[in-house]
Amino acid sequence: MDVFATALPALGEALTLIFQPQQLMYLILGVLLGLSVGVFPGLGGIAGLSLVLPFIFGMEPVSGLALMVGLIAVVPTSDTFASVLLGIPGSTASQATVLDGFPLSKKGEAARALSAAFVSSLFGGLLGAIVLTFFLLIARPLILAFGLPEMLMITVLGLSMVAILAGRIPLKGVAAAGLGLLIGTIGESDASGSLRMATYDIPYLVDGFKLVIVGLGIFAVPEIVALLRQDRAISRTGGLGSGWMRGIRDWAANFWLSVRSAAIGVIVGVIPGLGGSVVDWITYGFTVQGAKDKSQFGRGDIRGVIGPESSNNAKEGGGLVPTLIFGIPGSGSMAVFLGGIALLGYDPGPHMVRHNLDITYTIVWSLALANVVGAGLCILLSNQIARLTTIRFTLVAPFLFTIISFAAFQSSQSLADLAALMGIGVIGIMLRRFEWSRPAFLIGFVLSSQAESFANQAVQIATLRFKRGFWDGMEYIGSPIAITILVLTILSIVIGIRQGRQILGSGEPPVATRRAPLIFLLVITAYSAIAVWDASQINVMRDKIFPVTVGIVTLIACAFLILRMSRAPVGDAVFADLEAGEEDGAAPHGLWGTLGWFAFLLILASIFGFIIALTIFFVLFLRNRAGCGWVQTLVMTATAVGMMCFLGGVLGRDFPPGLLQEYFDLPWPFT
Amino acid sequence: MKYLETTRRVALGLFGAGAAAVMATSAWAGGHGGVDFGGKTIEFVIPFSESGGSARWANFYAPLLSEALPGNPTVVVRYRPGAGSTAGANWFQEQDTDDGTLIFGTSGSTQFPYLLGDPRVRYEYNDWQVVLASGVGGVAYLPADLGGQMDGLDATPLQGTDFIWGSQGATRLDLVANLAWKMLGMTVDPVFGIEGRGDGRLMFERSEANIDYQTSPAYLRSVVPMVEEGLAVPMMTWGALDDDGDIVRDPTFPDIPTFKEVCEATPACSTEGDAWAAWKAFFIAGFPAQKMIFLPGSADADVVATYTKALQDIHARDDFAELSAKTLGIYPQMTADGAGKAKSLATDVPDSAKAFVVSWLEEDYGVSLK
Known part of the structure; x- marks a missing residue:
């Protein structure tokens, strides 16, 4: 085989290059940096790379590559900590991990979930590297076969996962996804810059909402608030059940699931332009569809952790392919990585794969090695770190509020980030309370802009092709790849509708009055109606068609729900309201009072700036809510402020300024 | 030796970076007004x-x-x-x-x-x-078969083709390309909403687009190999500005004609009048x-x-x-x-050029800047 003849010698050279003490040292340094940065939600590969980029210039190439690759490779590994232990999606790569990982933590099986996740990551990363080694040489024509219609179909396949994640009442899932899609269209359109539900007077809206903020608002805020209302540890048992060995056995028992998920990860990662955000949802959906007993998904099924985690590290490997072959970054962190490679004197692109194959393989296998080192370290640490779930949550919560505010602020460095986090957090809390599928909402949001762009662009090109000739057009939209994905999508919807109810579907949901769920539904209906009206005012067709269509579908779903609510008796499942349930209803603290604490931090920040606000907030919270003594209060406050200053200082990040800073010039970190 | 030294410097730098950054930023940036940036x-x-x-x-x-x-x-x-x-x-x-x-x-x-x-x-x-x-400069290029249709520098034979290309947006840098092609009498439909010029090039490689342009660094890196393989041919550069403010050949691509030359050779295009003035003004604002x-x-x-x-x-x-x-x-x-x-x-772009572009964007793409 030609491919092998080219690949093997270069591979040998690459391995010799990597296995030098010095390169290994840099690799491990990169891994450690990546793990430390990746642990913080909202800070990912980009933040880590920006940290080392100033030093890359002038470095010896292999060392520089080892440093950067080590860092990138482990971010999707370390963000698992936040997803599993705290229910905070650490990055886009681990959103789906939250769904089952966090319930496992609540069951007291955090160490098991973590080690299963890390072993899956490790395996996914390795499989990704092996596939890449040979695929790199033949990938170009295959990747070029993925045009806009094919990418649109993959996006639709991602959206079809809503069917299986819709929850007890499918219509609510559709409406939630529709709402997510609509919120994703807010701001300036990608195509021609028309404004949707925004005005130039509020520049923040023009830019639209960022995924970090929506992910934190939809998943993290509701979970933190819900937990804080119970004054106890995350782990319901208060202890750690089975340890990390159990997780590794779980992975071994689901080996083929891991292989399949890793394969999906590589394939989706390889296609430039799709971005990594669909991968974990697609694998999660497939994992659920392929399982016989679905009753535990969403409540702590270990397979729901193994699937997405196997795919997200494999995706990082897959994402390297377009980055290296075309010089087109598959994600934000790949873009920075590309800049770093250029600083080392290499130009990624066809000729790099052709003429610097050894360097190319160095990148691929550094990635694999970093995965092994990173995941290995994480597995060893997982028992220790999992103890976090046995600490009284009231003591953990203020740190989490701090971290998610800081993470949210990174997205555009304005106070509006914090307001947006709060607003979306309220939406998340309501979605959770009334049992609207939060994954469906997030899938809608994540895929909104690419669904719109791909649809518009594919239609425009297809129209031109059809103008040339009917078969010319058919050939364009009806390629074998597109048809295959279409069939998969239809299967996924059919299976999803037939089986989706089994997830979260058994048993009766708690219900209270008819009024509260109805009001929430009416609010959503009203928003959708306004969004449709607003979009219909736009006079550029390509900017208008998508929000109008999506909005009308959402409105239809809402209309059916209103109909059902008006007819159903009080105890019907459509009126699900967690406030009436055992867990939330009986909580010692109220919902709004608890959320009020978070709001309090944000209001303080808008007046005094973040660091001063943090100090005041910590002292008041720990004294009044947690009932700590002065010594403990002061130590914890100092720890939190110190930690933020260190993080901000090292990463060169600012903190949210408040009114005070408008009038007075304060020294860092109070600026 | 240099190798070792670099390594040590980088390693030290990395470890010290955190501490240094904290210290440096907190050493409060207040007004010495001097020109020594030490620390x-x-x-x-x-x-x-x-x-x-x-x-x-x-x-x-x-x-x-x-x-x-x-x-x-x-x-x-x-x-x-x-x-x-x-x-x-x-x-x-x-x-x-x-x-x-x-x-x-x-x-x-x-x-x-x-x-x-x-x-x-x-x-x-x-x-x-x-x-x-x-x-920075920019180069427009075509698939080999379409490039061959040009009559020397005259772009008239391209007027019958339906062109399509991936564009970042009507009001972005891409307006220089859109306006140039329009002036040559070509029908070029921009597919708006791509995220970077790299995505536009990928559309070209997948034959979804049949015309494109890249800024010089990207052209050198990614299009030149395609040209060497016979998949693409350069059409024109936007040119460079000499000291007198005239457009001349781009020094990075001395063998590729400029848009000005192509325009002069194409009857539909004129290097005088409102359109040319507007194009030149925005080219100057966007590239040199x-x-x-x-x-x-x-x-x-x-x-x-x-x-x-x-x-x-x-x-x-x-x-x-x-x-x-x-x-x-x-x-x-x-x-x-x-x-x-x-x-x-x-x-400083003349008001007439601005007015021309604003009304053209409105008319051709329905983009209003209000």
Whole structure:
């Protein structure tokens, strides 16, 4: 085989290059940096790379590559900590991990979930590297076969996962996804810059909402608030059940699931332009569809952790392919990585794969090695770190509020980030309370802009092709790849509708009055109606068609729900309201009072700036809510402020300024 | 030996970075007003995200500036993306740092909304002091079969073809290309909404698009191999500006004709009149001075002088030509009066040209700038 003849010698050279003490040292340094940065939600590969980029210039190439690759490779590994232990999606790569990982933590099986996740990551990363080694040489024509219609179909396949994640009442899932899609269209359109539900007077809206903020608002805020209302540890048992060995056995028992998920990860990662955000949802959906007993998904099924985690590290490997072959970054962190490679004197692109194959393989296998080192370290640490779930949550919560505010602020460095986090957090809390599928909402949001762009662009090109000739057009939209994905999508919807109810579907949901769920539904209906009206005012067709269509579908779903609510008796499942349930209803603290604490931090920040606000907030919270003594209060406050200053200082990040800073010039970190 | 030294320096640097950054930033940036940046941290803010050409350009200059400025300050690139770079520029407008610890990098995408009177623009170029202007060029190219149809320099035979290409948006840098093709009488449908010029090139490679243009660094890196394989042929460059303000061949691509030459050879196109004036004005705003480094208007004169000197030292380095050719292409890197001249070229567009472009965007693409 030609491919092998080219690949093997270069591979040998690459391995010799990597296995030098010095390169290994840099690799491990990169891994450690990546793990430390990746642990913080909202800070990912980009933040880590920006940290080392100033030093890359002038470095010896292999060392520089080892440093950067080590860092990138482990971010999707370390963000698992936040997803599993705290229910905070650490990055886009681990959103789906939250769904089952966090319930496992609540069951007291955090160490098991973590080690299963890390072993899956490790395996996914390795499989990704092996596939890449040979695929790199033949990938170009295959990747070029993925045009806009094919990418649109993959996006639709991602959206079809809503069917299986819709929850007890499918219509609510559709409406939630529709709402997510609509919120994703807010701001300036990608195509021609028309404004949707925004005005130039509020520049923040023009830019639209960022995924970090929506992910934190939809998943993290509701979970933190819900937990804080119970004054106890995350782990319901208060202890750690089975340890990390159990997780590794779980992975071994689901080996083929891991292989399949890793394969999906590589394939989706390889296609430039799709971005990594669909991968974990697609694998999660497939994992659920392929399982016989679905009753535990969403409540702590270990397979729901193994699937997405196997795919997200494999995706990082897959994402390297377009980055290296075309010089087109598959994600934000790949873009920075590309800049770093250029600083080392290499130009990624066809000729790099052709003429610097050894360097190319160095990148691929550094990635694999970093995965092994990173995941290995994480597995060893997982028992220790999992103890976090046995600490009284009231003591953990203020740190989490701090971290998610800081993470949210990174997205555009304005106070509006914090307001947006709060607003979306309220939406998340309501979605959770009334049992609207939060994954469906997030899938809608994540895929909104690419669904719109791909649809518009594919239609425009297809129209031109059809103008040339009917078969010319058919050939364009009806390629074998597109048809295959279409069939998969239809299967996924059919299976999803037939089986989706089994997830979260058994048993009766708690219900209270008819009024509260109805009001929430009416609010959503009203928003959708306004969004449709607003979009219909736009006079550029390509900017208008998508929000109008999506909005009308959402409105239809809402209309059916209103109909059902008006007819159903009080105890019907459509009126699900967690406030009436055992867990939330009986909580010692109220919902709004608890959320009020978070709001309090944000209001303080808008007046005094973040660091001063943090100090005041910590002292008041720990004294009044947690009932700590002065010594403990002061130590914890100092720890939190110190930690933020260190993080901000090292990463060169600012903190949210408040009114005070408008009038007075304060020294860092109070600026 | 050099190898070992670099390694040690980097390793030390990395470990010390955290501590240094904390110490340097907290050593409170208050007004000594001097020109020695020893122990200080300079923020190089760009209104774009970490990906893209401006990030590459800023990261190219940051370490060089750190070496060349007196006192060897740490130069950190900060990203303030948003609203197609207007958000960051609006932010910079509010800054009044006078000791040189804040510099701001703009691009054509910051200039165009300013020129077109975009309602989001709350910044004023005239308030800022320019210290560097970097030029870039652009090359349009075609698939081999379509390229062969051109009659020498005459683009008339291309008028019957339906062209399609991936564009970042009607009001972005791409308007230079859209207007040029329109002037040649070609029917080019932009597919709007791609995220970067790289995606446009990929559409071309997948044969979804049948025309495209790239800025010079990207053309050199990614299109030249396609040309060598016979998959693409260059059509024209946007050209370069000589000292008299005339458009001449791009020094990076001396063998490729300029749009001006093609226009002169094509009967449908004219190098006189409103369209040409508007095209030339926006070309000048977008390319020969595409990226600039600014100090706030409040910065002291000796700070400006220190930066100018440092940048001139960088350009005088023996290895500068080699370093910059790879990342930036062979284009003028202007400082002092040159930069000032470039700035006024880039930001003073005649009202008639603006009016022409605004009404054309409205008419052809339904884009209104209200």
